[in-house]
Amino acid sequence: MSTPRAMVLRAAGTNCDGETARALELAGARAEVWHLERLAAEPARLEQLEILVLAGGFSHGDDVGAGRVWGLDLRLRLAEELWAFVERGGLVLGICNGFQALLESGLLAPRDSEAADREVALTANTSNHYECRWVTLESAECACPWIVGGERWPVPVAHAEGRFAVANEGVLERLRAAGQVALRYVAPDGSPPDYPANPNGSVADIAGICDATGRVLGLMPHPERNVSPWHHPHWTRLEAREAGEGLEFFRRMVAVAAGVAV
Amino acid sequence: MHASTEPQPATAATALPDAWRVECFRRSAADDPDGAGLPAAAAELGVEGLQAARLGRGVLLPASLERGAVERIVSELLADPILDEVRLTPPAVAPAVPDGVRRVLVARKPGVMDPVAQTIRETVARVGLARLADDACVSTFRAWELSGSLSDADTALLARRVLGNETIEDVLLDEEGLFYGPPETGPLHGRVEVPLRDADDARLAAISSEGGLSLNLEEMEAIRDHFVAAGREPTACELETLAQTWSEHCKHKTFAGTVVFSAPGEAPRRFENLLAETIKRATDELDRDWCVSVFHDNAGIIAFDGEWDVSFKVETHNHPSAIDPYGGAGTGIGGVIRDILGVGLGARPIANTDSFFVGPSDLPADELPKGCMHPRRILRGVVHGVRDYGNRMGIPTVNGGVWTHPGYVANPLVFAGTVGLIPRSCATKSVAPGDWIVVAGGRTGRDGIHGATFSSAELHEDSETVSSAAVQIGDPITEKRVLDALMTARDRGLYRAITDCGAGGLSSAVGEMGEELGARVELETVPLKYPGLSPEEIWISEAQERMVMAVPPEHVDDLREVFASEGVETTVIGRFEDTARLLLRHGGEVVGDLSMAFLHDGTPRPVREAVWNPPDHADPGVPPCADPAAMLVELLAMPDVASKEWIVRQYDHEVQGFSALKPLVGTRGDGPGDGAVLKPLADSPKALALGCGANPRYGLLHPGRMAAAVIDEALRNVVCVGGDPDHTAILDNFAWGNCDEPDRLGALVLAAEACREAAVAYGTPFISGKDSLNNEYRIGGRTIPIPPTLLVSALSVVPEVARVVSMDLKGAGNGLWLVGATRAELGGSHYFAALGLDGGEVPAPDLARAPALLRTLHGALAAGCARACHDLSEGGLAVAAAEMAFAGDLGLALDLSAVGALEPGGAGDPDATLLFSESTTRFLVEVEPAAEERWLAAMEGVPLARVGRVLAEEVLEITGRDGGRTARIPLADLRAAHGGGFQG
Secondary structure, eight states: OOOOEEEEEEOTTBOOHHHHHHHHHHTTOEEEEEEHHHHHHOGGGGGGOSEEEEOOBOGGGGOSSTTHHHHHHHHHHSHHHHHHHHHTTOEEEEETHHHHHHHHHTTTSOTTOOGGGOOEEEEOOTTSSOEEEEEEEEEOSOSOTTOOTTOEEEEEEEESSOEEEESSHHHHHHHHHTTOEEEEEEOTTSSOOOTTTSSSOOGGGEEEEEOTTSOEEEESSOGGGSOSTTOSTTGGGSOOOSSOHHHHHHHHHHHHHTTOOO | OOOSSSSOBOOTTTOOOSEEEEEEEESSGGGOHHHHHHHHHHHHHTOOOEEEEEEEEEEEEETTSOHHHHHHHIIIIIOOTTTEEEEEEOTTBOOOOOTTOEEEEEEEOTTSOOHHHHHHHHHHHHTTSOOOOTTOOOEEEEEEEEEEOOOHHHHHHHIIIIIOOTTTEEEEESOOOOOOSSOOOOOOOSOOBOOOTTOOHHHHHHHHHHTTOOOOHHHHHHHHHHHHHHTSOOBHHHHHHHHHHTSHHHHOTTTTSEEEEEOTTSOOEEESSHHHHTHHHHHHHHOOTTEEEOSSSSSEEEEEETTEEEEEEEEEOHHHHHHOHHHHHHHHHHHHHHHHHTSTTOOEEEEEEEEEEEOOTTOOGGGSOTTOOOHHHHHHHHHHHHHHHHHHHTOOEEEEEEEEOGGGSSSOEEEEEEEEEEEGGGSOOOOOTTOEEEEEESOBOSTTTTHHHHTTSOEETTHHHHTGGGOOOOOHHHHHHHHHHHHHHHHTTOOSEEEEOOTTHHHHHHHHHTTTTOEEEEGGGSOBSSSOOOHHHHHHOOOSSEEEEEEOGGGHHHHHHHHHHTTOOEEEEEEEOTTSEEEEEETTEEEEEEEHHHHHHOSOOOEEEEEOOOOOOOOOOOOOOSOHHHHHHHHHHSTTTSOOHHHHTTSOOSTTSOEEEOSEESTTSOEEOSSEEEOOOTTOOOEEEEEEEOOHHHHHHOHHHHHHHHHHHHHHHHHHTTOOGGGEEEEEEEEOSOTTSHHHHHHHHHHHHHHHHHHHHHTOOEEEEEEEOOOEEEETTEEEEOOOEEEEEEEEEESOGGGOOBSSOOOTTOEEEEESOOOSOOTTOHHHHHHTOOOOOOOOOOTTTHHHHHHHHHHHHHTTOOSEEEEOOTTHHHHHHHHHHHHHTOEEEEEGGGSOOOTTSOOSOHHHHHHHOOOSSOEEEEEOGGGHHHHHHHTTTSOEEEEEEEESSSEEEEEOTTSOEEEEEEHHHHHHHHHSSOOO
16 A cells, blocks of 8 residues: 555644654655644545544643633534544544544544533643653553554653543443553553653543544554654663654554554 | 523622623532642641632623523533533523632633633634624633631632732622623723923923833933924824833843943943943854844844754743733743744744742741732742743743742742744845735733833832733733744745734834834724724733734735634734834824834933942851761752752643753653753754853852853853854843942943853853843832842754763763862852851853863763763752762762862862862763773863762762761752752
């Protein structure tokens, strides 16, 4: 298959679109950055893509709630096209604010859910403020085809509202059973994390989830900020590096989009 | 449709808002950290009775909406389905309040920017939740519900000190009468003349002070004489334009003024233009070929690599931050970012730097001067302001500092800086006759009126109440939209010149752009947030997030389309014309007509007197240290040394993906890095290092040495991480007391002269700067100046990113080398501060040797000789060594006898001098044994001593010059002392 085509979607206040597009290009995709309003005007563009990434930032200032307004735009203005994209086999990734918007958009829930049916939320960190720090993730055995279960990898988080919360215990059990828990925070040695290894107080240390098909993934950490040899906070202590661990995350996503199993 | 079943209809007394009231409270306290955290914040204030609190997010929506529409807005947009419970109250009805709680409502004052309300309004319309009329009002508020046993007085104290800021917010105690609707407007007027021609001196002074013009008598006289000659009275617009343009904030008339300096035993010296003959002269003398644009634009520009240059600017934003720390710091950042957007044809911001000078966090409440906020509240507020604006702009905040001194209690300082990346071809701009004047960005309101003149005056007890209009509220997302649109418009060549709307608003922006040409502005075309602004309010409003461009007529349509695609409004407000005049009209009437020559060159140039009498302190020598371990622990906990991690982690320091060395380094990320490094170009190995230096303790004792020492410090910080001292530019930011006082101005002269000498010696030109010269606080008949404060910021090119070095120790068995000479220089040191000593020798860089040392060290680092490098600053060698050790999780054995004879002669206790002296141009460098030979060869000619050895055991050992062990401290103790201070 030819080079997968990716769109990095942004809205007013998105600010990680540049580095996200660079990471996708480094990983072998052809990436373009589009404003939501342009996509709303030309939604047919989605038919020519294999990957859609909602980039991080502060869409609409996170006014009202993190990712709330952007997600509402997607749900009320582009739902048909987005669902068609996923059902056709397209891959969707939401990073940080993109994950928050993805939750609000309904794309991580069963189709035709109402806003009021949402059972999970991303809300204020237990510390009650924005935090920028590196954490360790453990990839789970899950429905997402480009996540390799059991791997541990470093990546930074940078958010104020990343605490994963659920309406009740049953929701957690259903997510686990359906293979939708994709990424968890762990201590650097793999043991259960305390703060700050779990940087926001997320329930069950959940850092990222996918939908039931595995083709829609959202995560709070920023893999696009760990792609160069100089991104890691300890690179001056380490042997020379070719790339950051986050690049492999994007390479696998691009490979799956190209029809290659990882 | 007003439901009649709800409780309590409105009465005139309560004036309930005629709007739907939505209040969203978190169901669980665990999801309401603001509420859950309030009892602790109350206890800090001495309010003990608060048991629990909840924070509700309130919104007022137009009464004209049907209930169904309101409910849909609530469920789709405002409330979280699993976290929130919602109280919906119909218009003009009092909300049902739970029993036993006290309510405090906090709402933006009418006319103060409310970005969240704006987002709600736009979203409701855009996604089709409801139809809103053009003049429909949406506003937001916070509803606090407090339970426990709170007296009225305690509730009021909590409301004013923690829950709201009455400078910009209405705070209602157990009262539901929220303001709703457009702000009330004053009587509208067109052309207003101010009778000046017959005014005597007393009347002139009164007009200046009553109008908040901050013009002195001499300036008022010059204006009067100008209009006498013109044969008419000035208009209000003209007087305001002159006041803004001539303000200290915009004009720097003191620093660029004529000064006669005298000091004991010296012949008086005269400077026609102090700035030009000191700071700028150094840049001229150095004549570095990589200086692309210095001093004349919104920021300085230097060459970086290939087709790319970098721009750098640091601004002061002090007075607004004193009365509204959150908003003041936020708009400070917003302003300096716009400086970068408005340099040349516009640069892309890639990094922010922020420094604060504040009073002690542990200041007893009864020592707080009347009308001042507690330093704790100020520091939290400015940190949150920087965080919320910088993070939302998507610009990493990678560098900065916090300095604490009692001299800043009433007059905190906030410095905000931005680095931008700009294509080589975009460094210059011009304006042509016939270009349209286009304003882009946010709308204009009655915010920030007189910001420029306010910041040029001294603060006093009532500043908080009388100056609230001078405070602006930022809306970072509007500025982010402007940034996104601007980069596209720049790359398509759609405008010929650009500048930002900062202090003085449109009056300064248009006045500066049209200085060489002339301009005509139709004030009624400026888009307003709400109706009712007078022509002069429109003209001088400092409403944020606006840029002004000169646009060739043929590009106007394309430009407007580019900005519209990002949701940014653009408006043609006038034209640049070859008239040499500034013509202002409103509704067809001329409200101002000034010659550009008088506006820009009509300022009187008085001769200011400056004197210097050195402070009379006995030199206490260097008293021995009985317990170096205890002293080191004490120093690590002092606020200037202690960890700033609680601040740094709240800033996004990695967005944009260019981070190559973070502000915090080491195994646990608790090592205070010297400079931050960014690698912004994918196809170049070059990187940029950012660092800064300041020291008010030195400033109080010896302003000249302070200036040289902080330049040295800024350079040390960038050289440490790999920056090339021969490709480094610096910025000056002076914050001083009232320079009409000869002693304050004398100190400034000394500092400015020292800047010139040091900059020339190091080969590092100043490329831009900003001063703030009226930092005094008046209580009764007494005024208190701040310590003489100079922040020097350095931007340096790192030739090869792979050679960047961090400060954390890397490997047991490696040697630790002290680079540079240690002298008995403890004046202004932290050691003296800990001992309560005043006076002494302030560190003075050896300008004959220091520059060569920096170059030599840079060569050694660039050759890969070192594993770690850290500069010696506050607290001296002992503090630097401790930081390197705990950052690397590795121990260290220090042997002071390895250092040869001290210069000069080693007055005082040599161990204390070696451990705690703050002599400049010194570093600790970790070198592997295998690299030692190369290291020694590379460092030939530089004072050097292998003063330590890296240990696997996590302990710091110190052996004195007499061979006896003087300290052995577990790293855990050092780490605890360093990280145990004020945490916000």
